[in-house]
Amino acid sequence: MSFVKYGYILGAAALGFAFTYLLTHRSGIGVSPDSIAYISAARNMVHTGHLVDYTLHPLVDWPAGYPLLLAAILKITHADPMAVLPWLNPLLFAVLIGLCGYIAIRLGYPSRWFPPVLLLCIALSPALVEVYIMLWSEALFIPGTVVFFILLQRYMKTRALGSLLPAAGCAALCCVIRYSGVTLVATGGFLILIDRYPTWRKKVGHLMGFGAISLSLLFVNLVRNEVVSGTLTGARQKGMTPLWKNIYYYGNTFTGWFLYGTTHYHLCLLLGMFLIIFLVLLFGRGIPKLLQVYPPYIRICLSFALLYSLFMVVSATLSRYETINSRLLSPLYIPLVFTLAYPLEALWYRRTWRVAAVGCALLVLSSQAFADRQWYADVKEGGIGGYTEDTWDDSPLVAYLKGKPFQEGYTLYSNSPEAVYFFGRLHCQLLPQQAFPGPIRQFYSEPRAYLIWFEDGDNDAILTLDQVLTHKHMVLVRRFDDGVVYETAN
Secondary structure (H helix, E strand, O other), X not given: OOOOOOHHHHHHHHHHHHHHHHHHHHHOOEOOHHHHHHHHHHHHHHHHOOOEOOOOOEOOOOOOHHHHHHHHHHHHHOOOHHHHHHHHHHHHHHHHHXXXXXXXXXXXXXXXXXXXXXXXXXXXXXXXXXXXOEOOOHHHHHHHHHHHHHHHHHHHHHOOHHHHHHHHHHHHHHHOOOHXXXXXXXXXXXXXXXXXXXXXXXXXXXXXXXXXXXXXXXXHHHHHHHHHHOOOOOOOOEOOOOHHHHHHHHHHHHHHHHOOOOOOHHHHHHHHHHHHHHHHHHXXXXXXXXXXXXOHHHHHHHHHHHHHHHHHHHHHHHEOOOOOOHHHHHHHHHHHHHHHHHHHHHHHOOHHHHHHHHHHHHHHHHHHHHHHHHHHHHHHHHOOOOOOOHHHHHOHHHHHHHOOOOOOOOEEEEOOHHHHHHHHOOOOEEOOEOXXXXXXXXXXXXXXXXXXXXXXXXXXXXXXXXXXXXXXXXXXXXEEOXXXXXXXXX
């Protein structure tokens, strides 16, 4: 590869690195509740040898892969991941852009400006920028998916078992970084199933080998979860968001990525439905003559984009977790960009349609530049949203927690236990969820407990403060502008 001819790859990677490093340089890496689960598990793994989170319960809601990586960073460098990630995440983003450049120059687009524009879209993507300024496992999962695309493409060209094993191993690693990594297994398995092989025996053998290897680490992780917690992926409530609402959230996310953002319900709902239907139509058109219709990378990206979209919308409907948002859908961004840019190739050969192709590119880039400008303004004003935001520095409750004023032998409970750990390095339990009577009874019978209540905590799945004070005799310890502390009455 000529560094002069393809210097735009290095330029896009440098742009992505510089912008994300600039955003994290001010107040450090962004931290959310999930981030604190990861970082507490990593610290506990190094210091105690047990993969437990800030509640001192086994980490099962999330796979073990990312916390173990953070633990390795802490063990090897003796530097806390919070200090390392502000430069490691931008570096990962630059590597990701480089991997995408590797794919883009091999897709054979009709114009030289296609690959640079695609990389510029990726470097400026608000979906990816948000991931790489936060302490989230997607920062590792997304490059893993792109590496999987590259390895699977090599296998699809050779049909050699030696090329399949690295792809299966990559999928296995992704499955223990995010549970949604099973969509990579589904993508590889489906493409092997519908591809042409000299014999069915070879196809079945490769399919079974791919499935066994790619699911191996996830199987070990789930068995460990069952042994230590009695659940495969933690206690999950049934979904409360209907399918149409999740399709709305799905469409709303893409307006923020490509169309300046809007919350108009019917517009976002129609966009979400249109995108899913469009992916299905592209996918359906390719199945009968898959080898002849799409290049290998497009087949892989299209298959993953459709399967991941369906997985997220259906799982959010069946199980209750975080509302579908840009973070959860961020692994879709790169395969969608490659997939949706592919039809523009047909327009490029017709001069009258080139204006439409250029217009689409300008619309996306301007939308992303607008979103990134807003990101920079918000971070410059108050820091990255989450627990490293500037407002926490003025919190009287946080200042109180840093003094560790609690008696030994008492159990700490909170509506935001991750905040108690992050600011006070105190192990704390989440108030019981309304859907589980057993833990509620146990909490009400707890004789020695503190309740730390944050006024801005927003979790309607757990007990409310009024419910606790009605059913459990507690006395006020301290009241602050942003929260309150109670303890059980003796």
